[in-house]
Amino acid sequence: MLPRVADSLSFLYLDMVRIVQDDTGVCAQIQVDPDRTDTVYIPTAAISCLLLGPGVSITTRAMATLARHGTTVIPSGAGGVRAYAGILPDSLTTHWLERQANSWADPQQRLEVAVRMYGMRFDDSVPEAVTLTQLRGMEGQRMKALYRILAQQHGIGRFRRNYHPDQWDQQDPVNLALSAANTCLYGIVHAALLALGCSPALGFVHSGTQHAFVYDIADLYKAKTTLPVAFSLHQSSNPESDARRKFREELRLFRLLPQIVRDVQALFTPDGDAKGEESERQDVQMVHLWDPTTGPVPAGTNYARETD
Numbered sequence: 458m459l460p461r462v463a464d465s466l467s468f469l470y471l472d473m474v475r476i477v478q479d480d481t482g483v484c485a486q487i488q489v490d491p492d493r494t495d496t497v498y499i500p501t502a503a504i505s506c507l508l509l510g511p512g513v514s515i516t517t518r519a520m521a522t523l524a525r526h527g528t529t530v531i532p533s534g535a536g537g538v539r540a541y542a543g544i545l546p547d548s549l550t551t552h553w554l555e556r557q558a559n560s561w562a563d564p565q566q567r568l569e570v571a572v573r574m575y576g577m578r579f580d581d582s583v584p585e586a587v588t589l590t591q592l593r594g595m596e597g598q599r600m601k602a603l604y605r606i607l608a609q610q611h612g613i614g615r616f617r618r619n620y621h622p623d624q625w626d627q628q629d630p631v632n633l634a635l636s637a638a639n640t641c642l643y644g645i646v647h648a649a650l651l652a653l654g655c656s657p658a659l660g661f662v663h664s665g666t667q668h669a670f671v672y673d674i675a676d677l678y679k680a681k682t683t684l685p686v687a688f689s690l691h692q693s694s695n696p697e698s699d700a701r702r703k704f705r706e707e708l709r710l711f712r713l714l715p716q717i718v719r720d721v722q723a724l725f726t727p728d729g730d731a732k733g734e735e736s737e738r739q740d741v742q743m744v745h746l747w748d749p750t751t752g753p754v755p756a757g758t759n760y761a762r763e764t765d
Contacts, residue, residue, distance in 0.1 A: 468652070468714050469499065472510030472535065478518035501526045506652035508533045520544075529652045536705035539644035543651035553653045556725040557670070561659040570724050571661045577677050577720060603680055607688040616688075634696035635687035638704045639675070642683050643668065645708075646675045649717040677720060682711060 474485040476499070487495045499507070501522055506529045509515065513532075523530055530544040560566040568589070575592045576583045579599065583592065600618075608616045619632050628636075650657050650670060660669025662676070686703050693699045745753040 468506045468508060468648070469504050470508040470510060470533070470536070471513055473512035476509075476513065476515040476519045478516060478522055483519045483522050501528055504528050506531060506648060508648060511535055531648050531651060533648065534641075534644060535701075536641075536708070539641065540647035540651065543648075545651065545654070549654045551654060553655050553721070553725065557655050557659055560725060561661065567661055569727075573724055573727060574662055574673060574677065578680070600680075603684065607684060611688050611691055613688070613691050629691075630693050630696040631687050631691050634690040634693065634700035635683060637697040637700040638683035638686050639679065641701055641704050642675045642678065643671050645713060646671050646717060649714055650674070650721070653718060653721060655721065674717060674721065678711075678713065678716075682707075682713070 471485055474487050476483065476485050478484075482498050483501050484496050484498045487497065489495050505527075507523060509530065509532050511534070515530075520530065524544075524547070527549060529549065532541045533539055534541070560570050571589060572583050572587070572592065575596060578596060587595075604616050604618070608614070613631070616631060618635070619628060620636060647657055647668070655670065657671045658667045658669055660666075660673045663669040663672040666672075683700075683704065686700055686707065687696075690696045690699050690703070744756045746756050748754050
């Protein structure tokens with residue numbers, strides 16, 4: 458059994474190194490100066506997700522070892538703030554993907570998950586019998602109030618969120634910084650979902666895009682992460698670059714990756730299903746056959762009826 462995704466060593470980010478497999482294990486080689494190369498060994502069996510930042514090269518032997526140990530490998534941007542691709546191991550359990558798909562496919566369960574998402578945004582319970590239309594209105598009022606508070610704190614006049622890709626250079630510094638910081642946040646959420654084995658495309662509030670679930674989860678954290686960063690850069694001459702840099706610096710304080718994992722699990726197991734916690738582990742023996750009546754049945758068994 459490998460460590461859970463939410464364990465302390467779940468995510469490891471590396472950049473400007475060469476990753477190789479030697480006689481001892483997988484290691485990162487760092488060129489300190491022309492005559493000196495430092496070597497740091499990577500605890501592959503204790504890592505659920507390895508983020509490869511700019512300047513990383515990796516050998517096939519090292520990739521094979523990571524795959525055998527069930528480690529997700531994600532090429533990413535600087536600081537892990539963009540996820541460009543996800544290389545998933547065969548041993549990654551489909552437990553959370555199946556929970557996500559089952560909840561998404563059933564309209565009532567999908568509504569319940571969407572309501573729980575809004576409850577996480579409000580940091581409070583959602584009134585009973587509330588509709589999604591009402592929740593969207595409540596969310597809109599919450600964001601307007603937050604914009605007013607942040608604008609007052611930073612001495613800004615009236616702020617309005619605008620996102621116009623075709624008029625990018627004409628936007629004010631806060632909107633530019635917010636768009637850049639949100640892009641960073643989307644990359645981090647994407648990496649966490651891939652490490653759990655979830656589908657980024659099966660959203661509950663958003664739909665119609667391959668990143669629908671990424672947007673769903675990212676919206677849980679914008680009020681505490683990207684919005685304060687963006688408003689603090691209202692006088693920046695280069696708000697996009699400054700937003701990415703400041704977001705990376707403050708990300709260490711949030712411990713966001715473990716929080717994303719816990720929140721995704723809570724969305725699909727609202728009653729704290731203990732069995733679900735165990736099923737998060739990666740285990741190469743978890744392959745089974747589906748049966749609509751009895752549920753999962755063991756694989757690797759011949760089910761032909763014996764005849765006389």
